[in-house]
Amino acid sequence: MDYDEEMFGDDDDEYDQHYEDEYTASPSDTSYLYQRTRLTSTNQTVANAPRLFEFIPDDKPAAVENTFNFDDDSPIDEVDVPPPPGFAPISKPPTRPSSSASTARDPVKAAGFSISRIETPEPRVVENLRARALMRENWEAPKGLTPNASSHRLNQLASILAAPSTPRRERKRAEGKELINLVVVGHVDAGKSTMMGHLLCKLDCVDQRVMHKYRQESERLGKGSFAFAWVLDETEEERARGVTMDIARTSFETEHRRIVLLDAPGHKDFIPNMITGASQADAALLVVNANIGEFESGFDKGGQTREHSMLIRSLGVSQLIVAINQMDKVNWSADRYKEVESQIRVFLERQAGFSKITVVPCSGLAGENLTERVKPGSLLHKWYDGPCLLELIDRLKAPARASDGPLRAIINDIFKATTSQLSVSVKIESGDVEANDEVYIMPTANTAFVKAVSMEGSSAASGAFTGSQALMTLNGQFEPDTIHPGHVLTSRGKDALMPGRTFKARIVVFDIAVPIMKGTKAELYCHSLCEPVTFKKLVSEINKTNGEVLKDRPRCLAKNRSGVVILETEHEVAVEPYTICKQLGRITIRCNNQTIAAGIIEAKVDIGDI
Incomplete structure (x- = not known):
């Protein structure tokens, strides 16, 4: 199916309307706002899904630019403000104070006026004096800004920006093996932690006494197969539930690489933690389950295999290894391997936009094809004689890094x-x-x-x-x-990062049921940040391939569309345009436990310019 024909042909007449400033949402329109419980899960359709490789820019060294402009911070002149014209004193007779405490707080008496010393007590005159004293107190111009947290922070930001830039250091990179940050993702129960725990044991990264203890404890709890997973799942709750809940971080070395391993959770409830880990990665290892029914549940509607793949690509990961795990449970069937491999490869290349994909069969629990190639005579060797998982990890390349930037x-x-x-x-x-x-x-x-x-x-x-x-x-x-x-x-100086709340972003909308509209509230994910965000304005709908504007001020952005939007976070956040720092400019947007869009920040904007 041609995406452009679908984009122009499937719009109903209602989508051709544009927002007007005075437009008021009807009750039927209000029902489309993201303020209700989701009715459906993601509709995973390859033909209609967004192709991220047409939208997410290729990795290039980050350019260092000065894009920050600040207004002149001139001192405030002192101004004596007179009482407002047309002031009329209150004619109601005054109420006599009932206590000495209230008398002490009386501004008239503080100014030296005493009703008992007035020979002819005129109620109107006394009230006039009282009102004028109060007005003088309330309308007197302040002599200067009262010190508080906000003013101190603004002054600090201004001084950071005005300070001399941190001098560049000429120093050599640490000699030795290239550093690769590798995140492990995949559907829950695909065997990610077991596979990586067994690999670490084979590389002698785990003390044998510790591993013996894990085996005994897991068998005592009736979870003997979880012993290798406990190498990475260290908390009691993770071990009791049998699922990874947070990012587990460790490191090991191959022949040519130093690997920082990030084991991400696979359960849909912990997608935010998975995003945090994936945002730190240079490459990814996607683990899928070869078991009949298990692969389909993770790959089809509602599974995390697809969502994880889309997320890591939108976060800038371009190198991907696919490990088809638990092949021992299908008796090392070549037909099953080819079936799974063909489905996952079509999705990753045509929809997610990966071009550098390698696939390897293995068994994390049995330890087959993890650190050594399969030996002759094994069932796997009958139809596979390619590299093992460790060899593929050793071939990963480090991306270009902004080592000369601030x-x-x-x-x-x-x-x-x-x-x-x-x-x-x-x-x-x-x-x-x-x-x-x-x-x-x-x-x-x-x-x-x-x-x-x-x-x-x-x-x-x-x-x-x-x-x-x-x-x-x-x-x-x-x-x-x-x-x-x-x-x-x-660091300090003109290249210092300046926080903000309002940003212009270019996004691609995922396969969602309810369109994104002005006022939609969601959560913004950027690097390790999670912040409530509001769509303040839909600027335009664009062609995700070439950026051509298709419609100004669209009423909504439906599934698989791309657009330029204005986002406003609840608090100031530390993000930057993508052209300055890639990792601080990539964003993911989620709503009601579903990823609805991903994109990049183009610029910071002032709220008054919206």
């Missing part, structure tokens, strides 16, 4: 927070950081000094580079409750 370090987790010190885990998306550096936490504008920093998986504490996961200890004056994952560390 510092952008995203806070992913906070381990310790006091009024004077923070211990955080960060992903450095641009620039580098060393001990004793001065950094700023956005959007709060707190100043911090780096006490110590080290890359995860490395014993050295000298610094961290672009693309690395790092542990940092920050000193300063903090309000611990105001620092959260999703905040960003930045």
